[in-house]
Amino acid sequence: MIDSVLSFANLSKTISAVSNRIIFAQIAGTVLAGEKIVFVGPSGQGKSTLLRILGLLDEADSGEMVLLGRPLHQWDPQAWRMNVCYVSQTPVMLEGTVEDNLRTVSRLHHAEYDPSYAAHLLSSVGLEEMGLSKEASTLSGGEKQRVALVRSLLLRPKLLLLDEITSSLDDVSKYAVERLITDINRQEGTGYVWISHDRDQAARIGEKVWSLSNGTLSEGGVSCL
């Protein structure tokens, strides 16, 4: 039996700023170890909000979440985020060079930086020519998106929450990113929940489909796409 990495139940979220609009109510879901989930649904239905809640960047109004068999209240939020890493669709470069950005994880956690692994990840997403001493703020949108992804992958989380991470990429880079994520999934068992509005991409990257619309989450196979 494959263990569950992350599960949630009775999860509800309302935006109080906009006349108490209910985004979703009483939803439940499970991510098994190494599972490849593509997350679809119309824009503005709360997909990003759900991923941000699962990544502890936002808080649900009610509901339970369990990671690696332990409920949320037994976790230190920082340790939770190291296991469940949210990657935003709008990449934010931190102050400094590309290398400073890549070293962030090792700097934060006083861990050794692995330059060869970082170089491997960069070249896998088509950034082998990227000068590490380049100011990160000067990168193009597509470069930022890939550097931000590599920066998160260096954390080696158990589960990736990917929020339209190829939205600024051309086809070549998009396929490269898909290949890298699926390779890491195969080699290291890193599961993912990947928001995508691209049906072809969804079919390539997903084994299971989450669909969020009208406040409810439904699960299905890729054949429902």
Add this chain to the structure above:
Amino acid sequence: MSLIALASTLVFIAVSVGISIWQKLGLERDILYGTIRSAIQLLAVGFVLQYIFGTQHVLLIVLILAVMIAVATWHAGKRGKGLKRIYLYVGLTITMTEVVTMGLLLALSIIPFTARYVIPISGMTIGNAMVVSSLFLNQMKREAVTSRGEVETLLSLGASPRQAIHRMLNRSARFSMIPTIDGMKTVGLVQLPGMMTGMIVAGASPLEAVRYQILIMFAFASSAALTSILLALMSYRLWFGKLGQFTRSDT
């Protein structure tokens, strides 16, 4: 200064009210309110100080300092509206800044422990701490919008709230200290500070006035740094929810 001379200073208010009416600035009410309020406040303070300087009672000095801190806390705390317990932290910050600054001045025998020295210099220290706190909180509120991405990126990489907000705190602390530091650089060249001007007008020698002004400037530099760092350390948690997520200040 005679009472007639003091009354004549109202001509300056007449000028500003006149300009406001002429240019339709609509500030007449505010100017008149400010005039009456500042005159009453200063005259009342003058009588209170006159009385305290006469009695030299320690408890009265402490009471006056407590009132100054309370008013400063109220004004600076308003800048952090929406943040829970911000008044408590601002109050603690200003109190600690005052205790350390005054403690050093007294311990090093720079000033004697008399109301004549303790109260005016405390007033300036507390006033400066209030301005620094207000600037710090204002800048933090701005940063909470502009640096949200940076803080959340760091959080998602497993940073602790303290690590995630570190640069934002630094920028806000630096911002809050700029007026004090700029003031130190240009003092005497651009304007003669109020205290020094007051002493000279009241008959003190310029060299004596300058000595006290130097004392004040240096004390301000340390109190500005103390205020911003204490407020940063005490209040940074207020920007995070119970799961360590970055929250908006108005929620």
